[in-house]
Amino acid sequence: MIQLYFAPGACSFVPHVALEAAQAEFEPKLVKLHRGEHRAPEYLALNPNAQVPVLVVDGKPLTQIVAICDYLDRRFPQAGLLPAESWQRAQAMSQLAWMNNTPHPTMTRVFFSDRYAESEAARKDVKQRAAQEFRGYLERVQAMVAGAQPYWFGNRLSFHDAYAFTLLRWGGYAGIDPDAFPAYKAYVERVMQAEPVKAAMARERIAFDTYKG
Ligand SMILES: N[C@@H](CCC(=O)N[C@@H](CS)C(=O)NCC(=O)O)C(=O)O
Numbered sequence: 001m002i003q004l005y006f007a008p009g010a011c012s013f014v015p016h017v018a019l020e021a022a023q024a025e026f027e028p029k030l031v032k033l034h035r036g037e038h039r040a041p042e043y044l045a046l047n048p049n050a051q052v053p054v055l056v057v058d059g060k061p062l063t064q065i066v067a068i069c070d071y072l073d074r075r076f077p078q079a080g081l082l083p084a085e086s087w088q089r090a091q092a093m094s095q096l097a098w099m100n101n102t103p104h105p106t107m108t109r110v111f112f113s114d115r116y117a118e119s120e121a122a123r124k125d126v127k128q129r130a131a132q133e134f135r136g137y138l139e140r141v142q143a144m145v146a147g148a149q150p151y152w153f154g155n156r157l158s159f160h161d162a163y164a165f166t167l168l169r170w171g172g173y174a175g176i177d178p179d180a181f182p183a184y185k186a187y188v189e190r191v192m193q194a195e196p197v198k199a200a201m202a203r204e205r206i207a208f209d210t211y212k213g
Helices: 013-021 041-046 065-075 086-101 103-111 120-144 159-173 182-192 195-204
Strands: 002-006 027-030 054-057 060-063
Touching: 002 013, 013 065, 013 159, 013 195, 054 065, 060 065, 065 086, 065 159, 086 103, 086 159, 103 120, 103 159, 120 159, 120 182, 159 182, 159 195, 182 195
Parallel strands: 002 027
Antiparallel strands: 002 054, 054 060
């Protein structure tokens, strides 16, 4: 039995889409971050980092997107979520780890600038610098998806497609217009047509342009 703890539009969208793509049976568990549900003692028992996602498999929690994706790929090999050949798979994990440990925490500085600075002015600075840095990372992702046909790894939808969607969508929150990344946006529009992505977006009740002014 698999449960996915997720929050709408958060990085938990990555395993959410993958579970849909693998046609896995799972129970979605909504975590209301704005209500601080991720800081409740029961939730901290699952993930002491107070973050989504958590994948619970037969009652045992697994945290960290990279580990969750590795597990889902091995658990549902028929879904072809990652390339099977060793070197290509390692490269895919490298890209996934990069999205998780570089652009992603840069946006954390934009979402939660109050964690990084005391005064309003300093927080504004933190946000501005992070947004600028994030723009550069979106350029890098755009280069990575330049040859995506139709998805990151060809015909098979993967974690990377869901993460790339999430990052460009978050850019709107940092005041970055997705139209400034035409190739990336066109790719994300293809990704949004995939049934597993449509299903996850509907369950999370999110739109791509939530943050666009
Ligand atoms: N490295 C972690 C990152 C998880 C993460 O940043 N989760 C965010 C949502 S995208 C979160 O739950 N934030 C709540 C908070 O920081 O209060 C992972 O891969 O699971």
